[in-house]
Amino acid sequence: MLSPQSTEIVRATLPVVGGAIGEITPLFYDKLFADRPELLRDLFNRGNQANGSQRQALAGSIAAFATALVEHPEVRPDAMLARIAHKHASLGIRPEQYPLVQQHLFAAIAEVLGDAVTPEVAAAWDEVYWLMANALIAIEAGLYAAAGAEDGDTRIPCRVVGRLRETAEVATFLVRPLDERPLPAARPGQYVSVQVELPDGARQIRQYSLSGDPDDALQFSVKRDSGDPAGEVSNHLHDHVGVGDVLLVSAPFGDVVLEPGTSPVLLASAGIGCTPMIGMLSHLAAAGDGRKVIAVHADRSESTHAFRADLLQLTAKLPDAVAHIWYEEPEADGHPADRTGFADLSRIDIPAGTTAYLCGPLPFLRTARAQLLAAGVAAADIHYEVFGPDLWLGTAA
Structure with missing residues (x-):
């Protein structure tokens, strides 16, 4: 004070x-x-x-x-x-x-x-x-x-033990500590920092959401970034890191995590914002969680939608879950006309007492939050994650 x-x-x-x-x-x-x-x-x-x-x-x-x-x-x-x-x-x-x-x-x-x-x-x-x-x-x-690191250094040398192609622009990396120590504890929705050495000698660090919870590895997913400036670390991982390579990976952190409970859950994402949401959905499915789960995702098209198959399989596995998917440019015949364009949460029946988790670009977050508030979801029950510097700090109260 x-x-x-x-x-x-x-x-x-x-x-x-x-x-x-x-x-x-x-x-x-x-x-x-x-x-x-x-x-x-x-x-x-x-x-x-x-x-x-x-x-x-x-x-x-x-x-x-x-x-x-x-x-x-x-x-x-x-x-x-x-x-x-x-x-x-x-x-x-x-x-x-x-x-x-x-x-x-x-x-x-x-x-x-x-x-x-x-x-x-x-x-x-x-x-x-x-x-x-x-x-x-x-x-x-x-x-x-x-995290067991009072000195502030939670980074662990990890070997890449798996690399999966999700889409043309998204790759998933599975890493395991070199010294075979137990994996650090993680909660669904958290991220890890990954440090790489770039060609000019810089050791740059970026955060990537955990996109799953395998028993013997940490799993994070990376989208290639061709923006201006282009993503130095993301593109380096895509172009130069494969199975057998070593990365410095931090313990998992992040305050937007799936909380236990019985109230309905809404997981809404756009683009690569699907990564923490699919991690949460994987956790719910593995636990056989019986609460109502509403998964919402918006993307450019089916081919750019990372974890599309996982989303459908995991929601089908849960006893009370449904998926709503919007594409700006649908590629498949029969894609619903009312699910073409941007996601519109006002078109979804959202039960009372729902806790919502959002991840995606700021325009998506602002629109989704406004629609959830209009639907009666309490502001305190809307949690968001944004990649990069949080330009929404202090404005979403």
Whole structure:
């Protein structure tokens, strides 16, 4: 909780700081990487830095946290903090890195805002920063302890023991620890960080959802990324990694996980967002779960739909499950006309008490969430996962 004096200062200066955050965050990263270039080379996603999405996510999280402190001082925004902490833990972020961030962030704030940053303003925002940082450090320490890695390094050298072609653009990798240690515990919906060494020597890290739960391996799936910039790690995995190769893979993390219970479950995805959803569906089928399950997926076409056969087989295996599939460009004759185009959850009968899990691009998430709210699903029962920096932090309450 902010001190009363700092609360008033932050409330008064939040519009100014928030309005300038788009200038502050690029300057912060420039200063940070000039001081520690190895962080850009071996920790931060270079693609997300190039397209600016990581900078937007940082700006959004700081603004959302400060707003929460002044508008709802009695409630800590734990959902936002947990999302960030899980991502940090998957990357191995350590407490000693937080002062470095504070140093360059506040240098950027002072440079952008100039004389507006009085000692009192600086002290108030420093309080905001350390409230957020110390909360994250505490959550991350718990995550590391649970993973048996109090030093913060949960990465395990793993050998690729299987590679499967799901579609022309999606490949599934099965990996097993080199030292034959037991597989780390995972919950359906979580992801792992995978580190590879690229041709220029950079050791870049990316997160991939667990797309199944085989007994003797970790399974994650990767979509080739031909965007601008192209996906360095995803494309490297597609082009250069096969059975027998070794990858550094973290323990599983992620706060969007399938919870046990008896209430109906809706799993909705678009594109490669199917990976955590198929992992959840696999878990439900393996357990013979008897609750009502509604699986929804949207894709470009049948041939681009990864895990299409799995989706149909798993829903058929469950005692009370149904699948609804939309394609923008159906290839098969007889595809229902009312399932052509974008997914429309308003066309589905959603039972009372449903818990929903969503994964896909932001436009899909926003539309699906709005349709679920209109159908009477409680906001607290709608959980989402988004790949890459979470640009929705603080906006989906």
